[in-house]
Amino acid sequence: MNVRADPTRQLVRLRGRSYVAFVFSPVVPIVEWLAEIDATLARSPGYFVGKPIVLDLASVDLSSAAIAHLLGSLTERGIRVLGIEGVDEERLAANMPPLLTGGRACVITRSEPVQKVEPEAKPKPTSLLLDSPVRSGQSIVFMEGDVTVLGSVGSGAEIVAGGSIHIYGTLRGRAMAGVNGNSNARIYCQKIEAELLAIDGYYQTAEEIDVSLRNRPAQAWLQGDTMKITPLN
Amino acid sequence: MAKVLVVTSGKGGVGKTTSTAALGAALAQSGQNVAVVDFDVGLRNLDLVMGAERRVVFDLINVVQGVAKLPQALIRDKRLENLWLLPASQTRDKDALTDEGVGRVIAELRSRFDWILCDSPAGIERGATLAMRYADEAVIVTNPEVSSVRDSDRIIGMLDSKTVRAERGERVEKHILITRYDPARAARGEMLNIDDILEILATPLLGIIPESQDVLKASNVGTPVTLNNAESAPARAYTDASRRLMGEEVAMVVPAERKGFMDRLLGRRAA
Numbered sequence: 001m002n003v004r005a006d007p008t009r010q011l012v013r014l015r016g017r018s019y020v021a022f023v024f025s026p027v028v029p030i031v032e033w034l035a036e037i038d039a040t041l042a043r044s045p046g047y048f049v050g051k052p053i054v055l056d057l058a059s060v061d062l063s064s065a066a067i068a069h070l071l072g073s074l075t076e077r078g079i080r081v082l083g084i085e086g087v088d089e090e091r092l093a094a095n096m097p098p099l100l101t102g103g104r105a106c107v108i109t110r111s112e113p114v115q116k117v118e119p120e121a122k123p124k125p126t127s128l129l130l131d132s133p134v135r136s137g138q139s140i141v142f143m144e145g146d147v148t149v150l151g152s153v154g155s156g157a158e159i160v161a162g163g164s165i166h167i168y169g170t171l172r173g174r175a176m177a178g179v180n181g182n183s184n185a186r187i188y189c190q191k192i193e194a195e196l197l198a199i200d201g202y203y204q205t206a207e208e209i210d211v212s213l214r215n216r217p218a219q220a221w222l223q224g225d226t227m228k229i230t231p232l233n
Numbered sequence: 234m235a236k237v238l239v240v241t242s243g244k245g246g247v248g249k250t251t252s253t254a255a256l257g258a259a260l261a262q263s264g265q266n267v268a269v270v271d272f273d274v275g276l277r278n279l280d281l282v283m284g285a286e287r288r289v290v291f292d293l294i295n296v297v298q299g300v301a302k303l304p305q306a307l308i309r310d311k312r313l314e315n316l317w318l319l320p321a322s323q324t325r326d327k328d329a330l331t332d333e334g335v336g337r338v339i340a341e342l343r344s345r346f347d348w349i350l351c352d353s354p355a356g357i358e359r360g361a362t363l364a365m366r367y368a369d370e371a372v373i374v375t376n377p378e379v380s381s382v383r384d385s386d387r388i389i390g391m392l393d394s395k396t397v398r399a400e401r402g403e404r405v406e407k408h409i410l411i412t413r414y415d416p417a418r419a420a421r422g423e424m425l426n427i428d429d430i431l432e433i434l435a436t437p438l439l440g441i442i443p444e445s446q447d448v449l450k451a452s453n454v455g456t457p458v459t460l461n462n463a464e465s466a467p468a469r470a471y472t473d474a475s476r477r478l479m480g481e482e483v484a485m486v487v488p489a490e491r492k493g494f495m496d497r498l499l500g501r502r503a504a
Binding site: 134155172 | 357379383384386387389390391393432433435
């Protein structure tokens with residue numbers, strides 16, 4: 001239980017890091033300039049939250065009191081200023097943000113407001129994946145594309161798809177593919193015991209499906225006006 | 234933590250009530266506090282199978298509607314003091330049940346018991362959906378025949394979509410209980426075999442109850458089969474199933490045909 005603390009020297013590590021800061025360049029009259037800021041905030045509140053803001057006072061001639069008032073007005077709007085540029089150091093009080101020099105101009109990519117102005121419509125998914133069995137009485141309708149079922153489709157269940165249907169279990173219910181008029185749609189299943197298969201309106205019932213196909217992996221597709229059902233592999 | 238277990242099937246006559254009584258009694262025999270609740274309003278049977286039909290004063294509907302308090306309606310079993318029955322009403326129908334009322338009764342039962350077994354009516358209408366509504370677990374009673382299996386599949390789909398747990402994105406733990414399994418007919422290939430049933434339903438097996446005269450005899454004297462003749466084959470199968478419900482590992486026994494001496498003699502001669 002004898003712990004001896006080694007007098008290790010704690011090193012102060014200085015690292016450089018650069019951020020793109022927004023530069024505010026107020027112009028007279030300040031009141032109108034602030035109104036412009038308010039308009040931006042009204043369009044997208046929180047637009048400046050978490051962004052480093054630098055105040056460039058080169059184009060205005062403000063007294064120390066006026067600078068303090070301007071900083072106060074910005075604070076009221078939830079905008080905190082990181083540093084100030086383009087002003088004599090004497091005019092800055094000790095409690096104000098520090099004077100910055102050596103800033104370089106760069107292009108700000110305004111990704112956020114662009115998204116807000118015209119919200120990009122998310123592309124609708126073109127396939128539907130079901131990872132549990134489809135039970136008797138359930139009806140899965142997906143007009144936008146393919147349906148994939150990882151389990152079985154029970155007797156009395158149905159899958160309706162605009163595209164193809166893939167079943168990695170036993171198909172005991174009904175499968176209707178290409179219901180939007182897509183005659184290239186197909187139905188695949190690991191084991192065929194289907195009650196009904198349909199593609200683009202052409203159908204076969206259990207009675208018509210060849211007995212030799214039963215319980216085997218099979219696919220169904222349209223050849224002209226006739227439905228073909230053939231074993232897979 | 235109290236568990237609410239619904240005994241359901243979709244199809245009628247497969248043995249839901251018998252199984253509810255037998256599992257309830259078996260759980261109670263192992264020391265659990267058990268309430269069995271009859272949801273078959275209008276066609277109640279559980280009171281008969283439990284032998285409590287002469288002691289029914291208040292029922293589930295009275296409690297749901299606030300006419301009676303839960304302790305007034307609960308009937309204690311004559312044989313096991315930690316087994317209770319909440320009977321259904323015979324004069325009303327299923328429309329008298331409300332979602333909110335059933336929820337309140339189940340919540341109150343949860344505070345008093347370890348297990349609440351809900352005996353579901355057949356069908357997929359109001360009575361059946363309300364019986365499963367608040368369930369944590371489900372026993373799906375299935376006979377080895379296609380119609381029963383397909384109805385069970387339908388019920389499993391409803392358990393996965395219409396229960397409170399499903400709506401909260403949780404799972405209702407489901408078990409298949411195969412009843413009226415006849416080894417002789419299974420051997421002749423006249424029934425769906427167990428592997429096929431489990432493959433179709435894709436749900437774990439809780440137990441296989443053999444078809445037996447003992448079940449009928451027990452019902453006729455108003456005693457759960459697990460209490461009537463604990464050594465009979467169905468009673469042993471139900472007791473094993475109840476132990477699996479409590480999380481024990483019990484080896485699954487597939488009922489086999491018991492051949493008489495003459496059968497064996499003849500079988501050998503024919504071979």
